[in-house]
Structure formats: C-alpha cells, structure tokens
Amino acid sequence: MENIGRKMVEIAENTVPSVTAREVYEKKEAGKPMVILDIREPDEWEKGVIEGAVLLSRGRLEGRLEEMVPDKDAYIVTH
Numbered sequence: 001m002e003n004i005g006r007k008m009v010e011i012a013e014n015t016v017p018s019v020t021a022r023e024v025y026e027k028k029e030a031g032k033p034m035v036i037l038d039i040r041e042p043d044e045w046e047k048g049v050i051e052g053a054v055l056l057s058r059g060r061l062e063g064r065l066e067e068m069v070p071d072k073d074a075y076i077v078t079h
Helices: 002-015 021-029 058-068
Strands: 034-038 075-078
Touching: 021 034, 034 058
Parallel strands: 034 075
Antiparallel strands: none
16 A cells, blocks of 8 residues: 555656745736645644635545636646
C-alpha cells in the first residue's frame, strides 16, 4: 500500500505545477481570475488566512471540489 501512495505523490508532482507565493500574488494583482483553496484543517485556518481563500479541508476536497469551483477553466491555487 505504501508504494501506491508514493506512486500517487510522484504522479501529482509530475502533473500538477507548483507556483510560488510571489507568482500567485502577481497573478492576483493582475486580475487573473482564480480560486484559492485552503486545504488545511479548520484549526490551522484559524491561525491565519490568505485574503479571499476558501476553506476546503483535504478530507473533503474530492467530494466538494465541483461545488466550490464550478468554472472548469478557473486557475486554482491550493494552500
């Protein structure tokens, strides 16, 4: 089972692009439409939030993503 988890992480790292905080800030300042999903747990959320971010804990991500981000072309940032 551990190998499957490692393989999934490897696939994600090769498929999902990483962006820096500066890149996100610049895109946001330039008016690029985006959704910032904060996938931390609620107790982490309470310690600090990116303005405009939406809380969607990792455990609920798959089940609610389409509801939270109906625009399939949206630029999505997870934090």
